[in-house]
Amino acid sequence: MISDYPELVKFFASKNPGQLLFFVLPLWGLALYGVERFGLSFLGLILGALYWTFLEYAIHRWLYHTHFKSRTLNYLLGSFHLYHHQDMGDRRVYNAGFGMIYLLTPIVLAPVLLLTRDPGVLGSLTLGLTGAYFFYECVHFLLHYRAYGSGYLGYIQRFHFHHHDRAPHKNFGNTSHLWDWLLGTYDARYKNYVMPVASRNSLITEKTQEALRA
Numbered sequence: 001m002i003s004d005y006p007e008l009v010k011f012f013a014s015k016n017p018g019q020l021l022f023f024v025l026p027l028w029g030l031a032l033y034g035v036e037r038f039g040l041s042f043l044g045l046i047l048g049a050l051y052w053t054f055l056e057y058a059i060h061r062w063l064y065h066t067h068f069k070s071r072t073l074n075y076l077l078g079s080f081h082l083y084h085h086q087d088m089g090d091r092r093v094y095n096a097g098f099g100m101i102y103l104l105t106p107i108v109l110a111p112v113l114l115l116t117r118d119p120g121v122l123g124s125l126t127l128g129l130t131g132a133y134f135f136y137e138c139v140h141f142l143l144h145y146r147a148y149g150s151g152y153l154g155y156i157q158r159f160h161f162h163h164h165d166r167a168p169h170k171n172f173g174n175t176s177h178l179w180d181w182l183l184g185t186y187d188a189r190y191k192n193y194v195m196p197v198a199s200r201n202s203l204i205t206e207k208t209q210e211a212l213r214a
């Protein structure tokens with residue numbers, strides 16, 4: 001789809017988390033208004049962040065990596081993520097865009113509205129959810145930015161790149177291995193992952209150096 005309709009990239013993807021922030025800010029504004037007006041629910045904040053970690057896993061596993069009977073559905077859902085698997089060096093699709101966020105927000109919040117209508121809890125939950133979501137987008141961008149040896153980014157890069165390079169049906173988490181571990185898709189072999197040259201060359205910093213040398 002990205003090669004058929006390249007202009008759609010502007011709506012469904014962002015170049016970096018800075019551009020994405022522009023689209024997330026209205027949601028933060030709404031959530032902060034709710035919290036300011038009706039009070040902060042600490043539990044709502046934590047549950048919202050936890051809800052995102054599950055969504056991050058669920059969307060990646062059951063939407064992006066599932067083969068549906070409908071060709072159109074496969075075409076639409078697989079276009080950006082499976083394309084990202086095919087070409088890890090195309091930074092246009094590292095982060096979601098305006099269309100993706102505002103299409104998914106009502107779907108994501110609908111089950112919450114069935115459970116509670118308390119505006120304070122809703123505001124806090126949305127704040128936790130969107131905060132964790134933006135953290136995820138920053139992490140995904142940074143993972144494809146440069147190679148990390150140790151620390152949190154080193155661990156999550158090995159986890160995510162093992163999914164990219166060696167096990168596309170394992171390790172769906174992008175910020176932790178929590179849901180992979182709970183739902184049976186955890187592959188511990190990521191601990192021995194060594195980045196191949198092709199993947200290293202797809203990183204933004206490597207590309208910049210390549211461009212400088214050219």
Ligand SMILES: [Zn+2]
Nearest residue numbers: 084140144160
């Ligand atoms: Zn990736």
Ligand SMILES: [Zn+2]
Nearest residue numbers: 060065081085
């Ligand atoms: Zn994937």
